[in-house]
Every structure is written in C-alpha cells, then in structure tokens.
Amino acid sequence: MNEIDRSRAARAAARTRIEDTAARLFAERGFAGTTIGEIAAEAGLSKPMLYRHFDSKQELHLALLERHRDELAAAPIGELLHGEGDLDGRLTAMYDAWFAHVQSHPYTWRMMFRDTTGDAEVQAFHQELQRRQRETDIALLREFVPGIPEAELEPLGEAIRSSLHGLALWWLERPDRPREPLVAAMVRLTRGLIATVGHPGGTGPDDRTP
Secondary structure, three states, X not given: OOHHHHHHHHHHHHHHHHHHHHHHHHHHHOOOOOOHHHHHHHHOXXXXXXXXXXXXXXXXXXXXXXXXXXXXXXXXXXHHHHOOOOHHHHHHHHHHHHHHHHHHOHHHHHHHHOOOOOOHHHHHHHHHHHHHHHHHHHHHHHHHXXXXXXXXXXXXXXXXXXXXXXXXXXXXXXXXXXXXXXXXHHHHHHHHHHHOOEOOOOOOEOOOOO
C-alpha cells in the first residue's frame, strides 16, 4: 500500500470511528447533551481532527442519519419482493430482517427513531424518513391487497409504519426480549389489516399468494 492509500485508509477509519462514537453518545445523551469535544475524546481524536471530517455537530448528526437511512429498508424490502413462499412467510422474513437490523444497531436506531435535536433540518429529515417508509407500506398494500380503497391506503400505511417504529422503541428499552414475538406480532397486525379487506369485486379477504 502506498502513502496515498494509507492516508485514505486512515482517514476512512477515523471517520468511521467518529460516526460510531457519535451514534452511541447521541443515543445515550441526546443531541443537546453531547458535545463535539466529548465525541472527539471518546473517538481518540483531537477536536481539530474531528473538524477535518465534519464542520459541525449538526452535520455529523445528519451524516449519521443519511448513512443508515437506506440500510434500514434495503434488506426487509428485498425479503418481501424477492423472497419465496406465501404472504405470511414473506412478511415474516421482511419483519425479521427489519428487527434484526435494529437489534444489531441499537444506538443508531434510537437516534433514527427519536429527534432530540430541535433542529429544523433534522426534523425535516425525520419527516422525510417517515414519508418514505409510509410509501413503502402503501406499495406493499397495493401489491398484495388491491381491494383497499385508495383513500384508506395512506392511513393504513401510517398505521403499519407507526406500529413498527413504536414496537422498535419499546424493544430498545427491553433488549433482553427475543425478536421472534415482535416479528409474529407485526405479521399478525398486518394480516389483521389485510383480513378486513374484501376482494375487489366480492366479500372475503384477499388470500392471494404473491
């Protein structure tokens, strides 16, 4: 490895260390309760070194949110759209992948699910994140339950999204609980919503297999 490559590797390692430390401190202490100096010290860096990577605490916070935003959705949606089996099996795989990601990144997801900054740009980010996840749930409902009236899709998508987030926050405070019951609860909740919807031209639930 030449000098340029070593320098790039060292810079990337320092940035990762900063982000991982900041995610933990923001989740433990909140945005306002964490200082740049504390992040730098716990990351083993000087404040000037940290400022070579991030201009401000806000920029660091936003970078963390952006880094993990798409990771949360990627694996679960892949399980749903490209998995095999019936709807129950694919829902189970999707929710299990989602909760597994939350479980492996507890500090990050406390920060993702709670806005403690009071900053307008961060609040806008959270609103956009919620909108994207709600649209994902709406797309899920359109794909597998075509009988749902259009006017009900957004409220139902929000019901699924807020249930998933609320359950994740509940679980983050009880890390000793296994994730399997949470997955089963979300499948039951989603299936319950689906079961209330008749076929587009009939009366019972739509039991199509994707």
